[in-house]
Amino acid sequence: MKKYILPSIKLTAVFTVILCILYPLFISFAAKLSKGEGSGEKVMLNGKAVGYKLIGQSFTAPQYFWGRPSAVGYNAAGSAGSNKGPTNTDYLKEVSNRIDTLLKYHPTLQKSEIPAEMVTASGSGLDPNISVKGAEIQAKRIATYRHLPLSKVLKLIETHTEKPLLGLFGPKKVNVLALNVALDQISK
Amino acid sequence: MQTELLGIIATFALTLVIAIPLGNYLAKVFAGKRVWTNIFSPLENLIYKIAGVNPNEQMDWKQHLKAMLTINTLWLIYGFFVLMYQDRLPLNPDGNAGMSPHLALNTIISFVVNCNLQHYSGESGVSYLTQQFIVMFLQFVSAATGIAIAISFFKAFKEKTTNKLGNFWQHFTLAITRVLLPLSIVIALVLAFNGVPASYEGKDQLTSLQGDSISVSRGPAAAMVAIKHLGTNGGGWFGANSAHPLENPSYFTNMVEAISQMIIPIAMVIAFGIFIGRRKLAWTIFGVMTIGFLLLLVPTLQSELGGNPKIAQLGITQVSGAMEGKEVRFGPTATAYWSTITTVVSTGSVNGMHDSTMPLTGLYQLLAMMINAFYGGCGVGLLNYFVYLIIAVFIAGLMVGRTPEFLGHKLEAREVKIAALVTLISPFLIMCGTALASYTFTQHGNAAWDTTPSAWLNNPNFHGFSEMLYEVTSSNANNGSGFEGLGDNNMFWNILTAIILLFGRFIPIIGPLAIAGLLAKKKYIPESAGTLKIDTKTFALMTFAIILVLNALSYFPALALGPIAEYFTMIK
Numbered sequence: 001m002k003k004y005i006l007p008s009i010k011l012t013a014v015f016t017v018i019l020c021i022l023y024p025l026f027i028s029f030a031a032k033l034s035k036g037e038g039s040g041e042k043v044m045l046n047g048k049a050v051g052y053k054l055i056g057q058s059f060t061a062p063q064y065f066w067g068r069p070s071a072v073g074y075n076a077a078g079s080a081g082s083n084k085g086p087t088n089t090d091y092l093k094e095v096s097n098r099i100d101t102l103l104k105y106h107p108t109l110q111k112s113e114i115p116a117e118m119v120t121a122s123g124s125g126l127d128p129n130i131s132v133k134g135a136e137i138q139a140k141r142i143a144t145y146r147h148l149p150l151s152k153v154l155k156l157i158e159t160h161t162e163k164p165l166l167g168l169f170g171p172k173k174v175n176v177l178a179l180n181v182a183l184d185q186i187s188k
Numbered sequence: 189m190q191t192e193l194l195g196i197i198a199t200f201a202l203t204l205v206i207a208i209p210l211g212n213y214l215a216k217v218f219a220g221k222r223v224w225t226n227i228f229s230p231l232e233n234l235i236y237k238i239a240g241v242n243p244n245e246q247m248d249w250k251q252h253l254k255a256m257l258t259i260n261t262l263w264l265i266y267g268f269f270v271l272m273y274q275d276r277l278p279l280n281p282d283g284n285a286g287m288s289p290h291l292a293l294n295t296i297i298s299f300v301v302n303c304n305l306q307h308y309s310g311e312s313g314v315s316y317l318t319q320q321f322i323v324m325f326l327q328f329v330s331a332a333t334g335i336a337i338a339i340s341f342f343k344a345f346k347e348k349t350t351n352k353l354g355n356f357w358q359h360f361t362l363a364i365t366r367v368l369l370p371l372s373i374v375i376a377l378v379l380a381f382n383g384v385p386a387s388y389e390g391k392d393q394l395t396s397l398q399g400d401s402i403s404v405s406r407g408p409a410a411a412m413v414a415i416k417h418l419g420t421n422g423g424g425w426f427g428a429n430s431a432h433p434l435e436n437p438s439y440f441t442n443m444v445e446a447i448s449q450m451i452i453p454i455a456m457v458i459a460f461g462i463f464i465g466r467r468k469l470a471w472t473i474f475g476v477m478t479i480g481f482l483l484l485l486v487p488t489l490q491s492e493l494g495g496n497p498k499i500a501q502l503g504i505t506q507v508s509g510a511m512e513g514k515e516v517r518f519g520p521t522a523t524a525y526w527s528t529i530t531t532v533v534s535t536g537s538v539n540g541m542h543d544s545t546m547p548l549t550g551l552y553q554l555l556a557m558m559i560n561a562f563y564g565g566c567g568v569g570l571l572n573y574f575v576y577l578i579i580a581v582f583i584a585g586l587m588v589g590r591t592p593e594f595l596g597h598k599l600e601a602r603e604v605k606i607a608a609l610v611t612l613i614s615p616f617l618i619m620c621g622t623a624l625a626s627y628t629f630t631q632h633g634n635a636a637w638d639t640t641p642s643a644w645l646n647n648p649n650f651h652g653f654s655e656m657l658y659e660v661t662s663s664n665a666n667n668g669s670g671f672e673g674l675g676d677n678n679m680f681w682n683i684l685t686a687i688i689l690l691f692g693r694f695i696p697i698i699g700p701l702a703i704a705g706l707l708a709k710k711k712y713i714p715e716s717a718g719t720l721k722i723d724t725k726t727f728a729l730m731t732f733a734i735i736l737v738l739n740a741l742s743y744f745p746a747l748a749l750g751p752i753a754e755y756f757t758m759i760k
Binding site: 004005006007008009010011012014015016018019020023024026027028030031032033034035036037038039040041045049050051052053054055056057058059060061064068074075076077078079080081082083084085086087088089091092095096099111112113114115116117119120121122123124125126127128129130131133134164165167168169170171172173177180181184 | 191192194195198235238239240241254255258259262263266309311312320321324325328329357360361364369372373376377380381383385386387388389391392394395396397398400402403404405406408410411412426427428431432433434437438439440442443495496498499502503504505506507508509510511512513514515516517518519522523538539540541543544545546547646647648649650651654671672673754757758
């Protein structure tokens with residue numbers, strides 16, 4: 001065994017230098033050239049950072065588009081999903097309550113129009129996106145609270161709709177924070 | 189909907205487009221042929237010189253195992269202490285605490301064995317130092333260990349009769365300098381330029397648009413996310429793993445991460461065929477693996493895209509599929525695809541929460557980990573498949589009344605015994621582990637422990653049982669994903685899974701290499717009309733049947749109590 005101990009220690013030391021110091025430092029320096037300089041891209045409003053582009057935020061006020069339910073209340077220092085199983089009765093009750101809340105705030109909304117992601121928690125608890133439909137069902141409420149014409153709100157959703165990758169791969173979606181920042185910009 | 193389906197088809201196609209030439213490249217590198225990365229050989233020579241090893245010194249299978257076990261033991265001891273005392277060491281901008289001894293034990297074993305179970309949460313459980321010097325370091329070297337042993341295994345079948353299986357240190361070094369590190373650099377850069385953080389800054393505090401104060405965890409994640417996939421490790425920088433928007437920001441990065449976790453396992457199969465000069469055998473193995481993979485993927489898609497019938501009963505139309513625990517930017521299709529690849533190749537990273545998937549999806553995830561040889565982990569997947577092959581050769585030999593032979597070597601009692609032992613150890617660990625946990629949960633639910641067993645489960649009934657079964661299965665398969673609702677950071681789970689992890693890793697490495705080493709030493713018998721051919725469609729079917737029968741017999745009762753029972757209560 002002794003024959004193997006010294007090479008083990010020395011190889012561990014050499015690869016620690018290469019893999020734990022040189023490699024991540026190189027990536028870190030190179031990432032300085034990226035958009036968020038490797039620290040995450042921020043969203044600005046009136047010269048102030050109001051969040052990270054990729055990290056969803058909790059929106060509860062009626063004049064904002066709401067994001068998805070989150071198991072951790074959009075805590076970006078402790079991401080997690082609900083981990084509720086599909087047949088858990090307490091969980092199904094919770095979903096049912098979320099449906100009721102949505103119906104309460106959107107009196108003309110039909111249950112069948114509610115997209116699934118608006119009543120289910122995301123995997124990270126920080127999902128920044130909702131589907132286009134998820135935004136559209138909220139348009140009337142936003143228009144009322146912001147005193148904006150409905151068409152203008154719908155137009156805003158349309159301009160903020162992100163297409164699938166190369167127009168071919170993956171779902172369409174809307175970034176809730178970007179949409180709300182745009183809302184604040186047009187209705188000050 | 190259609191774009192979501194197109195997305196996964198493109199992902200799988202690109203995976204093959206990259207993996208097949210990579211296999212060719214791997215075979216050349218380890219055969220010492222000319223490749224462009226030979227420009228790294230001065231660096232490698234320097235490494236050998238510093239470490240005091242002679243890369244040309246040939247080792248037999250026992251020496252390989254000794255070297256492998258020595259360096260792995262060293263990592264276990266060293267990492268255990270660093271994790272426990274990380275609070276007193278530098279690079280801890282968020283001021284995270286040191287680990288409890290049993291959590292440190294579980295964590296270090298979990299990373300050394302390429303499992304990455306993670307009973308801690310990335311944001312609060314580790315420092316930047318331990319993320320890089322322990323977690324990421326082990327993600328490289330545990331993958332390199334798997335590849336190195338697989339190469340020794342290749343060498344056993346390259347020559348007719350030999351006990352020279354190459355040099356472990358050389359295989360290990362080349363696995364890093366020629367494969368893992370260069371590919372990691374490329375992938376880490378792609379990720380960093382698409383939103384994954386890479387700087388060493390700590391948590392950021394700011395006020396949200398609505399006026400709440402929020403804090404955002406960050407850190408040099410890009411470097412780690414690259415190797416966590418390439419090395420089929422799966423341990424995430426953040427708690428939510430690749431569902432976290434900073435760990436997997438877009439559909440594009442999702443494709444990159446999905447591709448990178450599959451390329452080395454597939455490439456190893458291709459490389460095996462080229463290396464030993466039996467391409468047809470490699471393609472047969474690849475064929476069986478791919479059919480197995482698709483047979484798990486298609487029903488998974490069907491089960492997820494149909495949505496949750498219980499939610500449909502509430503009046504909700506689930507247009508794209510079940511959304512609990514999933515992210516909008518990936519959608520249910522890409523998440524279902526990921527859940528299959530991460531369980532077949534033993535990565536264990538997730539881009540959506542497995543605990544919230546449909547019961548049958550859970551069944552397929554469990555099956556994939558129980559079989560653990562449809563592509564399988566970095567290097568070790570092929571070794572697992574080899575054990576099934578040995579059993580298949582043996583049984584087929586009995587059926588047709590011929591002496592079982594494998595690639596020109598007579599298969600005798602000793603080798604078959606080892607293969608049988610390796611095959612039996614998995615159901616033994618999974619069944620006993622789950623039984624012990626279930627017994628403790630039901631009979632000692634109120635034991636006055638830190639976490640009382642009755643508080644372990646996040647879901648009642650059959651699904652609760654599945655949470656325990658999944659944890660144990662994932663440990664045995666060295667997968668690392670979980671039904672994360674399980675409260676697993678306590679003495680019971682930390683120690684139980686630590687033991688299973690060790691056996692689940694080292695027995696399936698030692699066993700196949702011992703068989704290969706023993707076979708290689710035997711006299712070579714040239715192929716004749718009487719030889720059982722193992723690269724035919726018939727034999728592929730035979731292997732597939734063996735895999736199916738062995739696993740069905742071993743696991744059906746447990747699966748019936750968990751996901752299958754839950755499925756029937758759901759559609760009732």
